[in-house]
Amino acid sequence: MGVDVLVAGGGPAGLAAAISSARSGARTLLVERHGALGGMGTAALVHSFCGLYELAGDSGPQWANPGFASEFATRLIAGGGSAGPQRMGRVWVLPHQPAACAWLADEMVGAAGNLEMLLHSEIIAVSPDLTAVELVTRGVRRRVAARSVVDASGDGEILGLAGAAFDQAPPEHLQRPAFIFGLQGVEESAWQDDERLKIAARIARAVAGGGLPAGALGASLRGTGRGGEVYVTIDLTGPSDYDPTRAADLTALEVEGRSLAWSLAEFFRTSTPGFSTSTISVFPARVGIRESRRVVGRYRLETADVEKGAQFPDAVARATWPMELRESNRGPRLRFPLHGQPADIPLRSLRARDHKTLFVAGRCLSCSHEAQASVRVMGTCLATGEAAGLAAALQATGRGGEASDVLSERARIRRS
Amino acid sequence: MCSPPIPDLASLEERILAAIRERILEVPAGFNAGSDLYAAGLDSMALMQLVLLLEEGFGVVVPDSDICRANFQSVRQLAHLVRERLTLVA
Numbered sequence: 175m176g177v178d179v180l181v182a183g184g185g186p187a188g189l190a191a192a193i194s195s196a197r198s199g200a201r202t203l204l205v206e207r208h209g210a211l212g213g214m215g216t217a218a219l220v221h222s223f224c225g226l227y228e229l230a231g232d233s234g235p236q237w238a239n240p241g242f243a244s245e246f247a248t249r250l251i252a253g254g255g256s257a258g259p260q261r262m263g264r265v266w267v268l269p270h271q272p273a274a275c276a277w278l279a280d281e282m283v284g285a286a287g288n289l290e291m292l293l294h295s296e297i298i299a300v301s302p303d304l305t306a307v308e309l310v311t312r313g314v315r316r317r318v319a320a321r322s323v324v325d326a327s328g329d330g331e332i333l334g335l336a337g338a339a340f341d342q343a344p345p346e347h348l349q350r351p352a353f354i355f356g357l358q359g360v361e362e363s364a365w366q367d368d369e370r371l372k373i374a375a376r377i378a379r380a381v382a383g384g385g386l387p388a389g390a391l392g393a394s395l396r397g398t399g400r401g402g403e404v405y406v407t408i409d410l411t412g413p414s415d416y417d418p419t420r421a422a423d424l425t426a427l428e429v430e431g432r433s434l435a436w437s438l439a440e441f442f443r444t445s446t447p448g449f450s451t452s453t454i455s456v457f458p459a460r461v462g463i464r465e466s467r468r469v470v471g472r473y474r475l476e477t478a479d480v481e482k483g484a485q486f487p488d489a490v491a492r493a494t495w496p497m498e499l500r501e502s503n504r505g506p507r508l509r510f511p512l513h514g515q516p517a518d519i520p521l522r523s524l525r526a527r528d529h530k531t532l533f534v535a536g537r538c539l540s541c542s543h544e545a546q547a548s549v550r551v552m553g554t555c556l557a558t559g560e561a562a563g564l565a566a567a568l569q570a571t572g573r574g575g576e577a578s579d580v581l582s583e584r585a586r587i588r589r590s
Numbered sequence: 591m592c593s594p595p596i597p598d599l600a601s602l603e604e605r606i607l608a609a610i611r612e613r614i615l616e617v618p619a620g621f622n623a624g625s626d627l628y629a630a631g632l633d634s635m636a637l638m639q640l641v642l643l644l645e646e647g648f649g650v651v652v653p654d655s656d657i658c659r660a661n662f663q664s665v666r667q668l669a670h671l672v673r674e675r676l677t678l679v680a
Contacts, residue, residue, distance in 0.1 A: 368658040378641045392635045394634045508615075508631035
């Protein structure tokens with residue numbers, strides 16, 4: 175088979191890229207290794223969209239990237255998958271139900287036309303010129319010709335397979351991965367307001383006293399408001415030479431996450447008021463990876479660009495989330511733009527330097543390690559995904575593909 | 591045996607602020623003892639570090655009843671909290 179645009183990965187960036195490409199009229203194939211779309215927002219149980227809104231000001235939440243990102247968020251709320259934005263200090267976030275993310279993505283893919291979605295499929299090979307991609311599903315190979323490819327795999331798997339240039343931070347600086355699990359049967363009053371802080375203090379003391387493993391330090395709780403359900407997030411440390419593209423390391427992270435979760439669940443049940451009948455309701459399908467490969471693109475979004483709120487003539491999206499550095503499991507360090515001005519993301523940062531038909535969206539776009547700590551969040555991934563999908567579609571179908579073309583096509587689709 | 595002298599509030603504020611800067615939060619320019627810690631990014635993860643920092647660094651025990659949003663609002667509040675606990679111990 176042959177398509178105009180092949181999108182690798184069905185997380186927020188990939189689903190936005192594929193649906194936008196298809197809406198633009200390009201024959202599009204979306205390839206996803208899991209059984210559902212949504213990426214980290216489904217499989218890893220990440221339960222908030224960050225980067226959807228401008229930094230909080232005097233007025234209410236304002237869309238950072240009107241277009242696919244705002245459409246997805248609006249439909250998530252309308253479909254009952256989110257109760258709406260919440261303010262947390264200087265930022266707005268959109269807490270959501272992971273299952274809803276998968277459901278909504280299915281609905282939107284189904285309505286897009288021109289779009290085939292293949293779940294349970296991995297990309298195992300690409301031709302040197304990237305005009306063909308080989309997929310595998312349960313031991314069966316399939317070859318697909320593609321005019322343009324969007325790498326929205328989060329880990330830059332196309333970059334890895336194509337031998338395209340990429341950067342990856344050294345192990346000690348890579349953002350720590352997160353293990354998120356669900357608890358059910360928690361009394362509603364048990365985690366609210368000051369109780370959450372008291373739980374945090376108790377965990378800290380239990381770790382200091384040897385009652386909990388050191389890895390439990392930093393566990394944070396968020397109630398969903400849905401029938402005594404609470405999500406617990408643990409930032410994992412990983413091995414000292416941690417590499418998120420190495421199977422042994424990913425395996426160790428999954429095992430470490432489940433072990434910590436089991437210890438924490440027991441600790442909550444036996445020593446935390448309101449948790450005596452709580453139990454683990456769900457483990458994630460996979461650990462949440464925050465950072466791995468970053469493409470070497472035609473422009474590298476620098477740390478100073480995000481700090482200063484840089485503007486670019488070929489801007490196609492905006493990064494409004496602060497640089498949220500999680501280089502240790504001691505909690506995030508937030509670095510806000512100096513003047514409160516969000517940075518533009520130029521189309522050049524979504525294009526591989528060495529491959530004319532390769533676009534990159536989501537957390538592996540072309541940027542510095544610190545800038546990635548801002549652009550990696552799911553709300554921004556929706557926006558970079560949309561831009562990369564449109565650019566790939568326009569180029570593959572001979573309709574341009576410059577930033578101005580992307581903006582007009584986005585406006586045309588919004589009007590239709 | 592004599593207890594060591596209880597530090598004054600200003601020096602406690604200075605030490606807590608320095609420790610937060612160094613170990614817990616990337617605070618913006620101009621951040622001082624009266625600034626809002628939550629606005630600077632203090633969440634429950636950072637709060638765990640902060641509790642350990644106060645308990646291990648200053649030799650106090652912060653009881654559950656003192657763990658509340660208001661007490662962790664600013665470095666000034668924390669300095670008051672630590673001084674109160676040190677006074678009780680002395």
